[in-house]
Amino acid sequence: MSDLVSILTPTFNAEKYIRATIESVQNQSYQNWEMILIDDASTDKTVKIIKEFAQGDDRIKLFKLEKNCGNGFARNAALEKATGKYIAYLDADDIWFPEKLEKQIQFLKINKQHFTFSFYDCIDEEGNDLNRKVESPNPLTYKQLFFCNYVGNLTAIYDVDYFGKITLQATQKRQDWRIWLTILKQIKTAKPVPESLAFYRIRKDSVSSSKFKLIKHNFGVYREFHGYNFVFSVLLMMRFLFTQLIIKPKYIKKS
Template identity: 35%
Template structure:
């Protein structure tokens, strides 16, 4: 559990681990040089819970680096990830341990998860329809190059596979999890998928619109990094179609209407799936309707 200035949320995240029905776990919290009360909140647990380990970093190194520090210090066969503002359902670990025991040939699994904010669970039915053809189990190529269908807060991965594939790329400030899944997929590993919500992802009030240009740059860096593999799998158009759709909607939410229309037109032109073209158009007009009415 990486934590940077997470004083307002980390208690709830830790408690969701303590409530696990599966008890043989170790929670490694990496305090990434927080300047708020994160450390004092964690200290409240250390005297009463010997399954919690605290690592204090003197210098803030970012999310990928913090996760890597946790992996290096972990003792378990399986590694899981939980950010300090997200939550697990009580049966999260038990469900995945049972899954891996039944499928010993699968070294990485993930599941559905819920979105939530201060008002509660956020439902996005249109998003689920748009993503109808995205692969979540088995060989995730070529989808995983352009769309991250694996929620890091739901992942359970064999430590040996992490050692083989490498850890999170510390040169990436975002999309570092998708980058890792790509490398795992490139090894020929099949992803296991549990069609049940095992975690809750907290939505950021600012979202992607707050750092739009940085996210766009990060996405392009990822496509560039794997452009040969994407080309080999004839997935270049799919990668750019998702880019234009995703950031077209983001630009619209930010009020950049002209560029959003341009991006959405490009997305529709590049996507080879007719239903995706239709739903991209529906997504845009739904956002338009919500904005003006």
């Protein structure tokens, strides 16, 4: 019997994208999964669309929050309900390639690893391919991750039997980066599946598209999560920006 994968998907007003996201999970060659969708008080048709899928597929599980609590809170709520051996993340506007889970589970087993991720391609808001492939160092070390989040949230998968369920405060921004840092602190290096296995949707209104917000949230990772003092956090942030502007672009290729 193949191991169950729990896919965590927070949703908020995602009616434009959620259909393609869920279909990309249903189209997986690896079929033993549960998709836990936590709706963060959407005001559009998101819930209605998810319900249609859930009626025809009992692996799709919808839970609704009474009031809007934010992505981090919704993700934690999904994690609480997860029963799989593996945890995988998929945001409500991203899309997996059909072989994604199969290749990653195989990779974990063959290499006796407990965490992996992959490269990914980028699409725009309308779903057009931007011919941009985002790679990462291979292997990825804790130090490299410390100065730049090379792990695409939509590509990560970890073994709950090994790490337990990794929860972080819901209020913290850059929650995903903090999770990978927690994992790499334990295992020192991680190997990606060295190919694109997902499409990341770049949206105009997303946090990652607002440079100023991003600097603030990343600074918070050094200041609050790692607990460094203000001056040292500023110095680390300068190194982070150098990595972001000079080193990371080397890992962005034409797909």
